Amino acid sequence: MIVITGATGQLGSRIVERVLDRVPATEVGVSVRDVTQAASLADRGVRVRSGDFTEPAGLAHAFEGADRVLIISASIRGAGAVAANLAAIDAARAAGAQRILYTSHQAASADSLFAPQLTHAATEDYLAGLGVPFTALRNGFYASTLGYYLGAARETGELVVPEDGPFSWTAHDDLAEAAAIALADDGVLDGVTPPLTAPELLDFEAVAAILSDLTGRTIKRVMAGDDEWKAAAVAGGMPEFAADFTLGMFRAARRGEFAVTDPTLEKLLGRPARTVREQLAAGL
Template sequence: MIVITGATGQLGSRIVDRLLERVPADTVGVSVRDVAKAAGLAERGVRVRAGDFTDPTTLRYAFEGARKILVVSPAIRGGAAVTANRTAIDAAHAAGAERVLYTSHQAASKDSLFPAQLTHAETEEYLAGLGLPFTALRNGFYASTLSLSIGAALETGQLVAPADGPVSWTAHADLAEAAAIAIAEDGALDGVTAPLTAPEMLDLAAVADVLTDITGRTIRRVVADDEEWRAAAIAQGMPAEAADFTLGIYRAARRGEFAVTDPTLETLIGRRPTSARSVLEGIASQA
């Protein structure tokens, strides 16, 4: 039995779909907080059980009989995120899983300026210390997050954000395919992986140029002062904690933390990964 957590989320749901192309449905289980949202998977023959990273007792049932378990990092911030990840990993270990996989990030580091990377680094270290076979999938920066930066730009013609740096924007679909391969094929990826990234890097100035080309409208990159951007974001309704978290992304980007590409993803999926331009075309078409 292969068990995947977070299987109704943006990444987890795609991973399950790609995995079901490779293995029989009756060998796949999912651990989700709301089983009703996974009704479609149950209809396809997938084992659906409730599991919550904040409640270890639920994970014992959700992980029962699992040979491999993929822990999809939850949308939790701060120290609680590390605790939740450790709880899931401990439950996977207790369930007797032969391999535990975890969705990490290309820039996982204990000195990152982006708080999420601290969580990933601590989780990787904890996972490695258990002494069982594991895979930490160092996913490239999700290209879908570009929608957060360019939504207003498509309306105003100005892409306003703090100073940034190059990012190897990578599509969820490609990372989901890579994860499915890593789960289904023994030995495909072991330990902490190389960065699983698309082959190109764009900073927001380059993103503005691509949007200009796509839309036929001039989109101008405007660099905002960090604190002025934070104040404006909060004034527009963003919680202060979320503003600080997001500001960390820009600070890490301009330090070069996301300025890396690697051929591992392309080699693994056997095709050129989705381009940032394709993702931007999709976002612009829905705006």
């Protein structure tokens, strides 16, 4: 049985659908914190069980009988994320999983300036030391992140963000399909994968130009200093910890941490990856 955690989230829900394209529903299980949110999956024959990384004792039931477990990285702030991921990995191993898969990131590093990459690096290291076959899916930077910034830009005509650098903007749908292939097919991806990215690198100035072209309105990229941007973000209602978190992303980008592309994703999909233009056009 394939067990997928976080199956009602933005990435996990897509992965489940792509897995169901390849595997009978009776061979798929999901581990979710709120089983009522997965009622439609249960109706389709998917095994739905409650599981929470912060309550490891309950994961034994959620992962029971699993041959493969996909652990979607915990969306927890701070050091708790690593502990939660490791608890889920331990539970998958104890359940007898023959392969453990984990949603990592192409910039996973112990010295990254962007906090989630530290979590991914620590989780990868732990996985690699278990002696169990594993796959760390080094996903490209989620293109959906752009949505946090472009709404205001369309209204004001200005995309105001700190100094950045190129990003490997990659679609959730493409990454979900890649994860489903890795779950359903033997020998496709093993160990830490190459970066699973779309083929183009774009900074926010390039994104503003695409948005201008799509909307017919000039969107100007305005560079704000880090302190200036943070003050404005907090004044606008963003919690200070969230502003600091976001600044880490921009600082990592200008250090070049996300300036990586690789053909592995497109080869795995057997087609071109979705471009930022395509995704923005769909959103509009």
